[in-house]
Amino acid sequence: MSDIAAGGVPAPAPGAASRRAPIITTGPVAWVRANLFNNWLSTAVTLLLAYLIVRWTLGFIDWAFVNAVWSVPIVNGQAQTAACREIKGVGACWAVVTEKHRFILFGTYPFDEHWRPALVCLLFVALYVVSAMRRFWSWVLVPIWIGTLTLIGVLMWGGILGLTYVPQERWGGLPITLILATFGLAFAFPLAVLVALGRRSRLPAIKMLCILYVELIRGVPLISLLFMASVMFPLFLPEGMNIDKLLRAQVAMILFAAAYLAEVVRGGLQALPKGQYEAADALGLSYWQKTGFIILPQALRLVIPPLVNTFIGFFKDTSLVLIIGIFDLLTAGKTAIVEPAWQGFGVEVYVTIGVIYLVFCFAMSKYSQDLERDLNAHRRR
Amino acid sequence: MSSSATDPRLAGAGPPKRPLRLSWSDERVRGIVWQVLVVGIVLFIGWWLWSNTVHNLEVRRIATGFGFLDREAGLPIGESLIPYEPTDTYLTALTVGVLNTLKVAIIGIVLATILGTVVGIARLSKNWLLSKIAGFYVEVIRDLPLLLQLLFWYTILQALPGPRQAINPIEGVFLSNRGMKLPFIEWTAAHWWALLAMVAGIGLTVLYARVMRARQYADGQPRKVWPAAIALILGLPLAVWAAFGAPFTPDIPALRGFNFRGGITVSPEFFALLIGLVTYTAGFIAEVVRAGILSVSQGQWEAAEALGMRRGEILRKIVMPQALRVIIPPLTSNYLNLTKNSSLAVAIGYQDIVSIANTTLNQTGQAIEGIAIIMLVYLTISLSISLFMNWYNSKIALVER
Numbered sequence: 128m129s130d131i132a133a134g135g136v137p138a139p140a141p142g143a144a145s146r147r148a149p150i151i152t153t154g155p156v157a158w159v160r161a162n163l164f165n166n167w168l169s170t171a172v173t174l175l176l177a178y179l180i181v182r183w184t185l186g187f188i189d190w191a192f193v194n195a196v197w198s199v200p201i202v203n204g205q206a207q208t209a210a211c212r213e214i215k216g217v218g219a220c221w222a223v224v225t226e227k228h229r230f231i232l233f234g235t236y237p238f239d240e241h242w243r244p245a246l247v248c249l250l251f252v253a254l255y256v257v258s259a260m261r262r263f264w265s266w267v268l269v270p271i272w273i274g275t276l277t278l279i280g281v282l283m284w285g286g287i288l289g290l291t292y293v294p295q296e297r298w299g300g301l302p303i304t305l306i307l308a309t310f311g312l313a314f315a316f317p318l319a320v321l322v323a324l325g326r327r328s329r330l331p332a333i334k335m336l337c338i339l340y341v342e343l344i345r346g347v348p349l350i351s352l353l354f355m356a357s358v359m360f361p362l363f364l365p366e367g368m369n370i371d372k373l374l375r376a377q378v379a380m381i382l383f384a385a386a387y388l389a390e391v392v393r394g395g396l397q398a399l400p401k402g403q404y405e406a407a408d409a410l411g412l413s414y415w416q417k418t419g420f421i422i423l424p425q426a427l428r429l430v431i432p433p434l435v436n437t438f439i440g441f442f443k444d445t446s447l448v449l450i451i452g453i454f455d456l457l458t459a460g461k462t463a464i465v466e467p468a469w470q471g472f473g474v475e476v477y478v479t480i481g482v483i484y485l486v487f488c489f490a491m492s493k494y495s496q497d498l499e500r501d502l503n504a505h506r507r508r
Numbered sequence: 509m510s511s512s513a514t515d516p517r518l519a520g521a522g523p524p525k526r527p528l529r530l531s532w533s534d535e536r537v538r539g540i541v542w543q544v545l546v547v548g549i550v551l552f553i554g555w556w557l558w559s560n561t562v563h564n565l566e567v568r569r570i571a572t573g574f575g576f577l578d579r580e581a582g583l584p585i586g587e588s589l590i591p592y593e594p595t596d597t598y599l600t601a602l603t604v605g606v607l608n609t610l611k612v613a614i615i616g617i618v619l620a621t622i623l624g625t626v627v628g629i630a631r632l633s634k635n636w637l638l639s640k641i642a643g644f645y646v647e648v649i650r651d652l653p654l655l656l657q658l659l660f661w662y663t664i665l666q667a668l669p670g671p672r673q674a675i676n677p678i679e680g681v682f683l684s685n686r687g688m689k690l691p692f693i694e695w696t697a698a699h700w701w702a703l704l705a706m707v708a709g710i711g712l713t714v715l716y717a718r719v720m721r722a723r724q725y726a727d728g729q730p731r732k733v734w735p736a737a738i739a740l741i742l743g744l745p746l747a748v749w750a751a752f753g754a755p756f757t758p759d760i761p762a763l764r765g766f767n768f769r770g771g772i773t774v775s776p777e778f779f780a781l782l783i784g785l786v787t788y789t790a791g792f793i794a795e796v797v798r799a800g801i802l803s804v805s806q807g808q809w810e811a812a813e814a815l816g817m818r819r820g821e822i823l824r825k826i827v828m829p830q831a832l833r834v835i836i837p838p839l840t841s842n843y844l845n846l847t848k849n850s851s852l853a854v855a856i857g858y859q860d861i862v863s864i865a866n867t868t869l870n871q872t873g874q875a876i877e878g879i880a881i882i883m884l885v886y887l888t889i890s891l892s893i894s895l896f897m898n899w900y901n902s903k904i905a906l907v908e909r
Contacts, residue, residue: 162636169635176637216667332543336550346890348848350862351882358875362564363557443653450655450855457656473663481652481660488651 194218198225206468215471223472224479227463231476234299234454240291243282244302250279251305259494272313279306295371299454301483303373307445307455311380312438318381319388324418326389327396337389344386349447352379357451376448384441391433395426431502435495439488446484456480561876576872577602583867585859587775598868605864606885612778612860613847613889616785620846621839623786624793629823631798642794649791655852657788662780662856671767680760680771688774689761698752702745709740716740777858781850789846796842800835801827832904840897844890851886861885 151157164170194214199222200207211220224231233244254275257263263271283302286292325337344352356379357372364370399422407417427434446457454462460480464473528536565572581601584594589607592600631642649657666685668675674684680691693699713736720731749755761771804827812822853860862882869878 162634165634172635173637176641180641330539330543332547336546343887346887347883348851348862348886350851350854351879351886354862354866354882355879358869359879362561362875364564365560366564366567439651443651446653446655447852450852457653457659461659471667474660474667477656477660477663481656484653484656485648485651489647492647492651 190217191219196220196222198222201226208468208472211472219475220472221475223464223469223475227469227476228479230300230463231456231459231480232300233302234459235297236299236302237291237293237297240285240293243285243290243293244298244300247279247282247302248305250275250282251302251309254309276310276313295373298373300459301456303448303453303455304442304445304457307377307380307448308442310377311384311441311445314381315384315388315441318385319392320423322385322389323392323396326393341386341389344383345390349380349383349444350450352383353447353451355379372451373453376451376453380441380445380448383444384437387437387440388434391430391437392426394433395428395430396422398429399426428502432495432499435491435498439491439495442487442491443484456483570873572874572877574877576868576874576877581868581871583864583871585864587778587859598872601864602861602868602881605859605861608858609847609850609853609860609862609885610889612781612785612850612853612858616782616789616846616850617843619782619786620789620793620842623790624842625797627790627794628797628801631794632801646791646794649788650795654784654788654849655855658780658784658852658856661783662776665776665780671763674763674768682761682763682768684768685776686767686773687776688779689768689771690774691758691760692772694755694757694759696752696755698749698755701752702749705745705748706741709742709744712744713737713740775858777853777856780856781853781858784852785846785849788849789842792842792845793839796835796838797831799838800831803834804830829904833901836897836901836904840894840901843893843897847889847893848886851882 163173195218196211196214199210206222206226208220208222211222214220229238229241232248233241236244254272257271258268281287282290283298283306284293284295322337322341325333326341328334328337353376356375360375360378361369403421403425404417407421412421445455448455449458449461452458457480460476461473464470464476528534530537532538564570577599578597580595581598582594583601585592585601585604587608588604589611590600590604592604627642627645630638631646633639633642665687668683668685671682671684671686674682674689676682682689713733716736717733720733724730759770761768801823808826808830809822812826817825850860851862854863854866857863865878865882868881869875872878
């Protein structure tokens with residue numbers, strides 16, 4: 128008897144209750160228990176949310192797919208939307224998107240020439256993709272940008288190379304949104320860097336000018352600047368000189384974006400250790416050498432994530448030109464449902480436009496998160 | 509020793525002043541030249557634009573000055589916080605616009621803060637489903653233009669049935685394409701006094717909490733504030749109301765003919781603007797709150813847990829006071845954004861200051877004055893919010909020794 132006890136596991140005392148196995152801490156069951164049903168409150172929240180998700184998802188699928196109408200017959204150029212009106216509230220009328228998608232995307236651009244704005248949109252996307260790749264982050268980008276933007280101008284206007292001329296009044300839809308955003312950023316960014324440098328300058332007059340500019344612009348809504356561009360700007364110019372509305376709006380948007388970007392860049396300049404400035408001074412570099420070779424490359428790298436966030440905000444803000452009647456993507460969508468036959472199907476159109484904005488903004492925000500992770504790789508342990 | 513006190517080289521701080529040399533290699537000369545140049549260019553552009561404007565105004569026979577403010581506006585305004593008729597002056601109309609802007613901004617800021625904080629905390633929840641849903645909400649709402657969201661909500665509200673088929677979720681609440689109708693009470697002097705008593709009660713509660721805090725610091729014993737708070741904030745107004753004879757006449761909206769009578773109305777424009785602003789800004793505030801809570805080190809949670817505090821209590825007493833220091837500055841800029849974004853009201857026809865000033869400048873043709881008014885109003889509001897939040901920020905900032 129004694130040799131058994133010494134050899135291994137002590138035998139349970141006679142009469143002791145058998146214990147339960149320990150709670151599992153790994154595997155799917157344990158994960159569910161820890162993350163979904165941790166306590167009674169968590170369980171209640173999980174059940175309630177699960178119920179709502181299932182219910183709303185089923186409702187959405189019913190509305191968007193099961194009961195939806197995808198196309199309607201066209202008689203004598205008039206869309207017969209009776210089928211859509213019947214299912215209103217129960218099913219989506221995607222027919223409005225099927226019917227109007229060319230108008231929403233390209234506005235009043237001549238129908239036969241729609242391949243040109245379509246190509247322009249692809250060029251823009253290619254430009255973004257190339258600019259986002261880190262291997263191209265050098266002076267190579269400057270000729271790429273100038274070349275692509277010129278090509279875009281040629282495609283939109285035409286008039287040469289056998290392309291028919293299309294006046295700017297007939298442009299519309301997605302290309303306008305991309306033009307406003309891209310040209311806006313291309314001009315606002317250098318201006319922002321200058322203003323940020325000016326705001327940290329030791330020259331009092333320049334510093335005051337920059338502060339005044341940034342604070343004034345940031346204190347007023349973008350709409351007031353756009354109104355200024357559309358109704359006040361013509362008064363500023365000498366008689367006979369006229370600038371078209373799109374360009375005026377573009378200038379307002381550049382001035383607006385530059386003020387916000389300047390604050391982001393200033394954050395980067397401030398975050399840089401003072402030693403970098405002093406070391407550059409000690410080397411005897413001039414102000415512009417110091418700024419161009421030492422300060423900006425480091426400061427801009429520090430603020431890439433907030434810069435991309437500002438880009439996203441600016442991309443969304445281009446939709447505000449709707450208020451002064453410029454034909455961007457959102458305006459085209461809003462105009463598409465003015466036609467009596469399609470009145471009341473705004474939800475479907477806005478959902479479609481929302482998806483387009485979502486794709487662009489989500490790509491940018493995902494990219495900014497990845498970039499932040501990569502750039503901070505050396506800081507993590 | 510005595511020589512150092514009289515040494516002229518040490519008199520005055522910093523390097524000795526060199527005389528200004530009139531040479532391009534002198535840094536100060538270059539600085540002065542650049543400044544004169546830049547200021548000169550800016551002044552020249554300003555003068556050029558100004559002279560063009562004056563000339564154009566003369567040619568087009570556009571009046572200048574703010575004389576139009578005293579003239580009859582003749583523009584109808586749907587909702588107003590002060591009595592207004594179309595026969596009133598432009599000044600009154602613009603005041604109505606400013607009040608409408610402030611109304612939507614203040615209600616929006618309060619609701620967006622609440623929703624944003626809830627979503628931000630939900631995103632950090634240990635419940636996987638809850639945190640994922642909160643994350644999904646934040647990602648989607650921040651990636652859609654606010655204007656698109658406003659148009660979307662407005663379209664949905666307009667697609668509601670007419671007053672006769674109004675949706676009636678609870679007794680007395682009606683949702684139709686004319687807006688939302690809510691029951692209310694007939695407002696009398698007694699209610700004003702009760703409201704005043706409530707304000708006084710809040711003030712007294714703050715004082716009481718301060719005294720109790722001082723006592724706690726003196727002897728270390730925590731004291732309950734909430735019984736007194738309830739008595740002062742709820743009890744006092746109720747007592748005042750009862751002293752006036754407790755007037756209570758419910759004003760429940762009811763369908764009369766083609767529209768509702770009674771109750772209070774929330775117009776579809778205001779409702780759409782409020783939903784849009786609140787849900788959009790809450791997405792940003794949620795991220796601010798989340799970043800703030802994450803900025804408090806894990807050790808603070810663990811130390812508080814070791815003291816035996818519950819999770820909610822830790823959040824309220826340990827983490828939030830520290831997180832607020834990180835939260836307040838970005839929260840301020842979100843409040844400013846909400847206020848500026850309320851100007852998008854013009855797209856869905858809510859008559860805020862931008863909308864009314866825009867109509868004014870279309871009627872009078874005085875574009876410069878109209879836009880100057882819009883800018884001035886927003887600059888004033890922005891500055892006030894900044895000042896208030898900076899004051900609050902300095903109050904809760906860490907006092908370092």
